[in-house]
Amino acid sequence: MSKLSKNILYNLFGQGLILVLGFVAVKYVFKLLGADALGIIYFTATMNSVLTGILDKGIYATTVREVSAHFNDEPEYIRDLIRTGSLLMWTVYIFLGAIVYFSAPILVEYWINLDTMDPATAVCVMRILGIASLLSFPRAFYSSLICGLQRMKITNFIDVGTIGLQQFGTILILILGGNIFYVVYWFSACYGISTMAYIAISSHFFSIRSLIPKYSSGIIRRNWSFGSKMMSVSIIALIHNQAEKLMVSKMLPINVFGYYGFAYDAISKAGVITGAIAQAAFPSLSALSKKGNRISLISQYSKLQELICFVTVPIFAVIPFAALPFFTYVFNAEIARTLLLPVTFLSLGFYMNGTLNLPYKFSLAVGKPEIAVRTNIYALFIILPVTAFLIYQFGLAGAGISWVLFNLFMYVYTVPRICNECMSIPVRKWYLQVFKFYALAGLTFGLAWFVLQFLDTFSVFPITIAYIGATIIFLICSYFVISTELRKTLLTYLRI
Numbered sequence: 001m002s003k004l005s006k007n008i009l010y011n012l013f014g015q016g017l018i019l020v021l022g023f024v025a026v027k028y029v030f031k032l033l034g035a036d037a038l039g040i041i042y043f044t045a046t047m048n049s050v051l052t053g054i055l056d057k058g059i060y061a062t063t064v065r066e067v068s069a070h071f072n073d074e075p076e077y078i079r080d081l082i083r084t085g086s087l088l089m090w091t092v093y094i095f096l097g098a099i100v101y102f103s104a105p106i107l108v109e110y111w112i113n114l115d116t117m118d119p120a121t122a123v124c125v126m127r128i129l130g131i132a133s134l135l136s137f138p139r140a141f142y143s144s145l146i147c148g149l150q151r152m153k154i155t156n157f158i159d160v161g162t163i164g165l166q167q168f169g170t171i172l173i174l175i176l177g178g179n180i181f182y183v184v185y186w187f188s189a190c191y192g193i194s195t196m197a198y199i200a201i202s203s204h205f206f207s208i209r210s211l212i213p214k215y216s217s218g219i220i221r222r223n224w225s226f227g228s229k230m231m232s233v234s235i236i237a238l239i240h241n242q243a244e245k246l247m248v249s250k251m252l253p254i255n256v257f258g259y260y261g262f263a264y265d266a267i268s269k270a271g272v273i274t275g276a277i278a279q280a281a282f283p284s285l286s287a288l289s290k291k292g293n294r295i296s297l298i299s300q301y302s303k304l305q306e307l308i309c310f311v312t313v314p315i316f317a318v319i320p321f322a323a324l325p326f327f328t329y330v331f332n333a334e335i336a337r338t339l340l341l342p343v344t345f346l347s348l349g350f351y352m353n354g355t356l357n358l359p360y361k362f363s364l365a366v367g368k369p370e371i372a373v374r375t376n377i378y379a380l381f382i383i384l385p386v387t388a389f390l391i392y393q394f395g396l397a398g399a400g401i402s403w404v405l406f407n408l409f410m411y412v413y414t415v416p417r418i419c420n421e422c423m424s425i426p427v428r429k430w431y432l433q434v435f436k437f438y439a440l441a442g443l444t445f446g447l448a449w450f451v452l453q454f455l456d457t458f459s460v461f462p463i464t465i466a467y468i469g470a471t472i473i474f475l476i477c478s479y480f481v482i483s484t485e486l487r488k489t490l491l492t493y494l495r496i
Helices: 003-033 034-050 058-069 075-110 120-133 136-148 152-175 180-206 217-251 254-269 273-289 294-330 333-365 369-394 396-423 427-455 459-482 484-495
Strands: none
Touching: 003 294, 034 180, 034 396, 058 075, 058 120, 058 136, 075 120, 075 136, 075 180, 075 217, 120 180, 136 152, 136 180, 136 369, 136 459, 136 484, 152 180, 217 254, 217 369, 217 396, 254 294, 273 294, 273 333, 294 333, 294 427, 294 484, 333 369, 333 396, 369 396, 396 427, 427 459
8 A cells, every 4th residue: 555545544544533532522511611611612713723824834835845855855954944943833832822812801802792601711711722722833833744754644643642632531521520711721731732742753753953943044045935825825715714703703692603613613624534635645746746747746636636526525415414413412403403504505615625625735736826825815805705794694604605605716716727837637627527526416415305305304314314325326326427547446445
């Protein structure tokens, strides 16, 4: 089995476990601490994403690209890259921590709408959890070093271990009668454990000396063009990805934001396969691009892109089917009905985004981040005002619709540019590869949902039968739709 295949499997297994473990503690937080506590936790996580996302993806992509391409032939350059990156990460962590500390009272007073929680408690929780969760910033940098070496087994082991520790510890604290402060202190400890684990593993591969922060102007000059463009992508994409959640947190009560935040987080994690494949493929695509092996580069991309489009349909299709029973179990029936339409739109939006993930990584691998920069700048002025209107007019459903519209815009503008400037393939070839799975999904899962609506039955048994039947038909039909190359590859692994 190739290193790429192993990394995809490690990512799938690891991210899948994280997805399951992430659901465990939410029910206990909601039942024992209340909806406001859940809302504050997810609002703090959103604010953390806003702050860390400013540089996170830009630095992450740059580091993975450089380590995967130059680890063997330029060890001194990689050492200076790590030391400069470490200095930047920890400096920005301190700066962002100060922002969280001083902005917490302002956000509680003027932004969020509390129902039952005392404002002073909300401020303390936001400060503790916000500053601790910002450790994801330097942690992502050390993780990117290991990903650049294509050692995804290690990153997934650390992520799954710390998430499991966090979730089970939270449940134990709540069962023993602990309050929200015990929970956030435990969250904070787990963030620290995860970061220290990544530092320890990184020192094994790169030496302790290479992790000592030190500035190098040569590193900045060499990576400024690509890195600055990636930072622009991160900042603007971050606005699109988090804008609707921030608008929901302002326009609606914090408890409603908690429900939506949980649903959004759960559905985004449903894209574990997309993320696993794209994350594992990026170092490989970067290395092939550096070697100038264009035939292998396009071949690897095409097979993986079709795999993403194929295997993620049943995963995202299950979300509308499972929404009512699942959210009824976690929250209650009324909240479940409220979330059904928003999560359906979110599911479609995240599937669309998943089909765009690998083309985006391809554009980065060949050194064309400016395509993503232009896309997000244009979308900032086109989609963001529409998002505000949709949320104001339709509430949570409008937030879900806005995510679909953003990805539709990328289909129309970004895809043709990547096909023409990076892949040199006809645009219609990309659309045909993707839209054949949309058509098949509509004829199977769409028809199954229509039958449920017609019969007006949404209990667990008929929903399960409808989904399983649609999945079987989809998989059988897909066998004749996927390319011969992918079919042979899948049959080879199934025989193993």
